[in-house]
Amino acid sequence: MTSLIASRPGTAPNIVADTDDNLAVALTNVSVYYTTPVERVPTLKEHILRRIIGHRTQYREHWALRNVSLRVNRGEAIGIIGNNGAGKSTLLKVVARIITPRTGRVQVRGSMLPLLQLGAGFNNELTGRENIFLYGSILGESRAAMRARMKSIIDFSELGEYIDSPLRTYSSGMRIRLGFAIASSLEPDILLVDEVLAVGDMAFQQKCRVRINEFRQSGCTILFVSHAMATIREICTTGAWIDRGELRLHGPVDEVIQAYEQQQR
Amino acid sequence: MNYDSQQEGPPFVAEIRELGQSYQLLANLVWYNIAARYRRTWVGIFWVMLYPLLMTAVLAVVFSGQYNPQVEHYIVYLLAGLIVWTVFSEASASSLYALSANANILNSIHVPPSIFVLSTVLSSLIVHSFEILPLLLIAAMDGIPVQLGWLLLPVPLILTAIFSFGIGLMLASFVIYFTDIVNIYQVVLRIGFFATPIFYNVATNDGRLGFILRLNPVTYYLESFRYVVYHGQLRLLHDLLPAILFAVLSVALGWLIFTRVKRDFAYRI
Ligand SMILES: Nc1ncnc2c1ncn2[C@@H]1O[C@H](COP(=O)(O)OP(=O)(O)O)[C@@H](O)[C@H]1O
Ligand SMILES: [Mg+2]
Numbered sequence: 001m002t003s004l005i006a007s008r009p010g011t012a013p014n015i016v017a018d019t020d021d022n023l024a025v026a027l028t029n030v031s032v033y034y035t036t037p038v039e040r041v042p043t044l045k046e047h048i049l050r051r052i053i054g055h056r057t058q059y060r061e062h063w064a065l066r067n068v069s070l071r072v073n074r075g076e077a078i079g080i081i082g083n084n085g086a087g088k089s090t091l092l093k094v095v096a097r098i099i100t101p102r103t104g105r106v107q108v109r110g111s112m113l114p115l116l117q118l119g120a121g122f123n124n125e126l127t128g129r130e131n132i133f134l135y136g137s138i139l140g141e142s143r144a145a146m147r148a149r150m151k152s153i154i155d156f157s158e159l160g161e162y163i164d165s166p167l168r169t170y171s172s173g174m175r176i177r178l179g180f181a182i183a184s185s186l187e188p189d190i191l192l193v194d195e196v197l198a199v200g201d202m203a204f205q206q207k208c209r210v211r212i213n214e215f216r217q218s219g220c221t222i223l224f225v226s227h228a229m230a231t232i233r234e235i236c237t238t239g240a241w242i243d244r245g246e247l248r249l250h251g252p253v254d255e256v257i258q259a260y261e262q263q264q265r
Numbered sequence: 266m267n268y269d270s271q272q273e274g275p276p277f278v279a280e281i282r283e284l285g286q287s288y289q290l291l292a293n294l295v296w297y298n299i300a301a302r303y304r305r306t307w308v309g310i311f312w313v314m315l316y317p318l319l320m321t322a323v324l325a326v327v328f329s330g331q332y333n334p335q336v337e338h339y340i341v342y343l344l345a346g347l348i349v350w351t352v353f354s355e356a357s358a359s360s361l362y363a364l365s366a367n368a369n370i371l372n373s374i375h376v377p378p379s380i381f382v383l384s385t386v387l388s389s390l391i392v393h394s395f396e397i398l399p400l401l402l403i404a405a406m407d408g409i410p411v412q413l414g415w416l417l418l419p420v421p422l423i424l425t426a427i428f429s430f431g432i433g434l435m436l437a438s439f440v441i442y443f444t445d446i447v448n449i450y451q452v453v454l455r456i457g458f459f460a461t462p463i464f465y466n467v468a469t470n471d472g473r474l475g476f477i478l479r480l481n482p483v484t485y486y487l488e489s490f491r492y493v494v495y496h497g498q499l500r501l502l503h504d505l506l507p508a509i510l511f512a513v514l515s516v517a518l519g520w521l522i523f524t525r526v527k528r529d530f531a532y533r534i
Contacts, residue, residue, distance in 0.1 A: 034532055044443035097268055097375035099531045106270040117373035125301035134297050137290040138374055189266075 018071060023109055024190055024221040025072040025095055030104035032065040032090050064090040065101070066245045074110075074189075077222040079236035079253055081229070081260050086242045088225045092116060092192045095223060110189025110221070113139065118196050119179030124168040128159055128178055131167055135182050149185045156207075157181035176200050184211050190221045197226065209234065229257050276524040283377035290376065294384035299392060314396050317347045324464050334466045338495070341404045345491045346463040348396045352422060353429050353483055354454050356389035360433025361440050361447050368534045378530050379523060382433045390426040394419070404494055414497015421489035421499075424508045428482060431515025434523040441526065441533050462487060482511035 038058040064087045072078050080088050093099045094106055096114035121138045122131050132153055136146035146153075154163050157177045167175065176199050197208045212235055216222055226232050232239065232253060239256030241249040249256050273279055284291075303309035321344040329339060336342045363381040364371065371378060397418055405411050440446040461483050462470075470478060478484050488504040499505050 042443055043445035044439075044449065045445055047443060093372075093531070096373075097270075098372060100270060100273075100528045104270075106268070108268040109266075111266045114374055117369060120369040120373040121367065123297055123301050125304055126297055130297060130300070134293050137293040138370060138376065140290075142289055143293075 018073065022074040023071070023107065024074045024076065025070075025109075025223065026105075026107040027068050027070045027091075027094065028105040028107075030065055030068045030091075030094055030101045030106060031063065032087075032094060032099065032101050033061040033063045035059040035061055063245050065094070065242075067104070068242075068245075068247045069104075070240060070247060070250060072221060072223060074221055075216075075219050076238060077216050077224060077236045079232035079239045079256070080223060080225045080242060081227070081232065081239060081257065082242035082248075085244075087245045088242050089116070089194055091242060092194050092223060092225060096192055108190065112190040112192065113183060113186050113188035114192040115180075115183055115196050116192065116194045118176050118183065118199075122167055122175065122179070125166055127166055128154075128157075128163040128170070131178065132182055135179070139183060139186060141186065146182075153178075153181045153185050156184070156211075173200055173204070177204060180204075180208055180211075184208075184215075187218075188215075188220060190223070191215055192223045194225045195227070197231070198228070229261070232257065276527060277521065280377050280379055280520070280524045280527065284379055284383070287377055287380055291380055291384055291387075294380065295387045295391065298384060298388045302388075302392075310392070310395060313392055314399050317344055317351060317396055318399055320347055328464050334464065335469050336466050338404065338407045338409060341400070341407055341409060341494060342466075342491060343464055344396075344400050344403060345494050346461075346487045348393060348400060349422065349425050349487045349490045350458065350461060350463055350483065351396075352389055352393045352425050353432075353486065354457070355393070356386040356426060356429035357432045357436060358450060358454060359385050359389065360429075360437050361450060363433070363437050364441065364530055365534055371531055371534060378527055379434065379520075382437050382523075383430060386426050386430045386433055389429070390422065394422060397422075400494065409495060412497035414493060417493045417497065417499055418490065421486055421493060421505075421508065424489070424512050425483075425486040427512040428486065428508070428515050431512070431517070431519035434516070434519030438519075438522045438526050441530060457481070457483065482507070482515070485511065 036059065038060050068087075068091065070091075080091065082088050090099070092114065093116070094101050095108060096112065096116065097106075097108075098114070098116075119131075119135060121135055123134060126134065129150070132150065133143055133146050137143070154160075157163070157174075157180075159174060159178060162170070162174065167178075170178070176196075180196070180200075191212070193212065197205055197212075200208070209231060212222065212224075216235065222235065224232060224236055236253045238251065239249075239253040240247060241256050241260050249259050303313075321340060324343050324347075325340055328334065334342075360382045363385045364378060367381045370376060371381075401411075401415060436446060436450060460477050460481050462478050465474070465478075467475065467478050467484060467488065485504045485508040489499065489508050492498060492500055492504065
């Protein structure tokens with residue numbers, strides 16, 4: 001298998017040829033817009049009233065991605081950067097099949113773990129242990145698979161005996177630790193990370209970075225959204241800069257970060 | 266594992282396939298939903314059973330005085346009707362929140378959205394199935410013979426759930442576009458309560474009321490369920506066939522609407 005060899009900061013990554021074999025994620029001319037009603041909240045009553053007086057509800061199209069084409073090879077770790085509202089999360093959602101692009105094409109090869117929000121679907125009334133099964137099945141894992149990983153998940157989360165207490169007794173830090181411990185117990189081919197590491201204390205963030213580096217070393221493809229340039233430099237080999245919905249620059253991570261930071265000044 | 270947005274196939278079919286593949290998630294959603302609801306109050310499940318009993322008592326007091334429905338075992342009649350009505354109304358009404366209550370999942374992981382409507386309906390079905398116990402106890406005390414045919418009771422109840430699933434799919438789709446569906450449906454259910462033979466007898470009602478009762482699909486689920494309680498049998502032509510037909514129709518239409526608009530869910534919730 002061809003893979004990108006991790007580069008030390010400051011050196012250019014080895015670029016591999018874009019063959020069909022090593023494709024992990026490809027976006028071709030992807031555009032996404034959200035429609036938001038210009039007027040008030042949409043109700044059937046208003047809709048009908050407007051129809052009667054011959055006035056249709058106005059919607060505004062809000063373009064979050066415009067004509068984005070991006071290819072990520074297998075084993076590549078790409079850092080996605082850009083200002084707030086640039087469209088980074090939307091890009092990951094398109095790759096994760098959460099939204100279907102309005103136009104363009106998305107291709108994904110391999111199993112995927114989207115970490116867009118840790119612990120989505122956690123139930124406060126259930127214990128940590130029960131939530132491991134629940135969240136595991138949301139991520140597509142069987143009970144047996146989760147049972148086999150139970151111990152390592154509990155160890156990683158550092159929850160100890162709290163694992164059998166209801167989640168409503170957890171602090172937000174404990175919830176995030178559990179969420180990350182569960183999700184990162186999976187072995188995906190492609191990992192999507194959206195700023196989830198920005199939460200939690202320093203020690204935990206460090207642990208997460210180590211874990212994500214392990215993913216990368218095992219050949220996992222990573223799409224990593226973050227505002228922490230140091231982390232992106234540490235984890236990623238290439239970078240993509242999204243600017244107001246458009247792909248502004250795609251290349252070796254240092255070049256992209258440099259260009260982005262220069263423009264910020 | 267591979268995905269190509271241009272080779273998805275028709276959503277009507279794709280959603281069936283994905284739902285079929287997610288049975289483990291479905292089982293967990295149903296089980297943990299029930300566990301979470303009734304965990305803290307062990308008596309919670311008894312409250313669920315108590316509610317139709319109290320309701321039945323109230324209706325019995327109100328109606329047995331001045332209104333003669335000409336039904337034998339009127340208490341059993343009321344309770345059986347209420348159980349089916351509760352499954353239908355609760356399952357369909359809670360489908361209105363099935364997607365929004367799981368918005369954080371739908372916004373961060375790809376799952377077939379219909380799974381949340383289905384798990385909501387199944388939870389209602391399972392929880393209210395417990396009410397069969399007090400129903401049969403009262404039936405036996407009231408002189409209805411204890412019979413093997415009672416084992417057929419899940420049939421009309423499951424058909425009720427299937428019918429409710431179809432309605433739930435439609436409601437879950439509409440509420441994405443028009444938030445006031447919640448209020449409108451509340452009114453519909455209030456009216457529906459009186460347009461369903463919960464406390465009156467279809468057989469003795471001709472004229473306008475009888476016509477409305479026979480037009481209302483929910484009537485057939487009540488009738489079928491009651492007949493099993495009373496006689497331990499299913500009647501194919503009188504109510505089972507219409508019940509099956511309405512269930513199939515409702516799910517087919519619901520599925521069509523739901524899968525047609527499902528791409529919009531993630532954009533809107
Ligand atoms: N569900 C939504 N409805 C309407 N607009 C949205 C929605 N989600 C995102 N947007 C808009 O799309 C743009 C891109 O958002 P996002 O992808 O979250 O950006 P980023 O993650 O880079 O901060 C923003 O302007 C945001 O306001
Ligand atoms: Mg974002």
